[in-house]
Amino acid sequence: MRETEVLVVGGGPAGMVAAIEAAERGAKVVLTERDDRLGGQLIKQTHKFFGSQKQYAGSRGIDISKLLEGKLSNNSNIEILTETTVLGIYEDGVVTMEGADKHLKLKPKRTIIATGASEKFLPFANNDLPGIYGAGAVQTLMNVYGVTPGQRVLMVGAGNIGLIVSYQLMQSGVEVAAIIDAAPKIGGYLVHASKIRRAGVPILTSHTILNAYGQEFVEGAILASLDDKWQPIAGTEKDLTVDVICLAVGLSPLTELCWQAGCEMKYIPEFGGYVPRKNEFLETTVPGLYVCGDAGGVEEASAAMVEGRVAGIAAAESLGYGLNNVQALKAALKDLEELRSGPAGEKILKGLEKLLAKGETAC
Numbered sequence: 147m148r149e150t151e152v153l154v155v156g157g158g159p160a161g162m163v164a165a166i167e168a169a170e171r172g173a174k175v176v177l178t179e180r181d182d183r184l185g186g187q188l189i190k191q192t193h194k195f196f197g198s199q200k201q202y203a204g205s206r207g208i209d210i211s212k213l214l215e216g217k218l219s220n221n222s223n224i225e226i227l228t229e230t231t232v233l234g235i236y237e238d239g240v241v242t243m244e245g246a247d248k249h250l251k252l253k254p255k256r257t258i259i260a261t262g263a264s265e266k267f268l269p270f271a272n273n274d275l276p277g278i279y280g281a282g283a284v285q286t287l288m289n290v291y292g293v294t295p296g297q298r299v300l301m302v303g304a305g306n307i308g309l310i311v312s313y314q315l316m317q318s319g320v321e322v323a324a325i326i327d328a329a330p331k332i333g334g335y336l337v338h339a340s341k342i343r344r345a346g347v348p349i350l351t352s353h354t355i356l357n358a359y360g361q362e363f364v365e366g367a368i369l370a371s372l373d374d375k376w377q378p379i380a381g382t383e384k385d386l387t388v389d390v391i392c393l394a395v396g397l398s399p400l401t402e403l404c405w406q407a408g409c410e411m412k413y414i415p416e417f418g419g420y421v422p423r424k425n426e427f428l429e430t431t432v433p434g435l436y437v438c439g440d441a442g443g444v445e446e447a448s449a450a451m452v453e454g455r456v457a458g459i460a461a462a463e464s465l466g467y468g469l470n471n472v473q474a475l476k477a478a479l480k481d482l483e484e485l486r487s488g489p490a491g492e493k494i495l496k497g498l499e500k501l502l503a504k505g506e507t508a509c
């Protein structure tokens with residue numbers, strides 16, 4: 147059994163920043179990551195980020211990840227455990243994890259959950275055929291391992307992830323036969339959609355996939371138009387020959403550890419599923435347990451990094467570390483407010499409103 151002051155679970159942008167902030171204030175931090183490298187979703191993001199200059203807009207995700215890794219390795223207060231999966235949080239505060247073929251036990255004074263999110267799947271006939279991927283998986287395959295998934299792709303989902311991954315497929319020489327979305331409007335940024343349309347790829351809104359077909363792997367998909375009640379319209383079926391179907395239909399927060407720890411949870415559709423209730427400093431209803439990034443509600447890497455700042459500072463402050471924490475917290479909360487002030491932030495603000503619904507106290 148080992149002890150530490152702050153345990154950060156998850157080495158994506160939220161967890162890396164949380165660890166840096168807590169350690170820079172003097173706290174001893176253990177950062178665990180189940181993968182063999184740090185970075186979370188950033189390691190596959192070769193495109194330049196949008197948004198605020200302060201949150202690295204104009205930089206590529208992979209470069210932001212390297213920059214944060216540099217800061218982590220320069221801080222002697224941080225111990226990094228990669229290939230280490232946190233398995234359980236127990237009532238007595240003990241956290242168990244598996245790494246390097248060993249079962250480890252740690253007793254942290256504070257825990258920050260930054261486990262990110264998992265890709266959603268869609269129910270349709272034959273959705274278990276080889277050749278059906280999540281968009282994040284396709285991005286990992288191409289941008290981390292240099293492997294293209296096939297030759298002709300149907301992209302399901304016209305949000306930013308669907309659009310960005312479609313463009314990256316095209317840059318890799320893969321044909322994108324169509325992008326479809328059940329919604330009547332394209333969900334992603336128009337600048338991405340226009341670039342793709344100019345290259346001749348149709349983006350079909352109010353469309354769904356009815357089924358995939360193929361003997362041993364995907365050979366095609368049957369699509370249909372949807373009416374205003376989101377029901378398939380008979381007679382509008384189209385047969386599309388493709389060898390890959392890529393699903394970019396959203397993410398769900400990875401909150402198993404929050405459930406286990408006994409956090410009060412609430413279903414917030416705007417955040418992608420069940421999330422723990424938290425106060426403005428991201429402490430959940432379990433004292434000393436914080437949540438930041440996609441695990442607390444699916445948003446973006448920029449917001450994940452600012453939330454990491456909030457959770458890291460708040461955890462250090464609660465242990466008595468750091469100077470000017472109040473100003474630093476205020477600045478971080480202001481950055482979050484700015485990030486969420488545009489049209490893309492409306493959904494998040496609505497989710498936060500529900501999480502802190504009237505008549506309910508935050509924690």
Ligand SMILES: Cc1cc2nc3c(=O)[nH]c(=O)nc-3n(C[C@H](O)[C@H](O)[C@H](O)COP(=O)(O)OP(=O)(O)OC[C@H]3O[C@@H](n4cnc5c(N)ncnc54)[C@H](O)[C@@H]3O)c2cc1C
Binds near residue numbers: 196281444449450
């Ligand atoms: C395909 C795709 C493209 C995107 N493009 C953009 C973009 O252009 N701009 C933008 O701002 N955002 C983008 N995003 C969103 C952004 O990547 C995420 O919002 C951001 O990565 C969330 O950060 P996070 O640290 O919360 O989670 P993640 O980056 O998902 O990191 C979580 C980490 O926790 C680890 N982990 C999970 N469970 C455990 C456990 N039990 N024990 C140990 N480790 C664990 C995971 O392995 C992972 O490394 C994109 C997302 C995807 C999927």
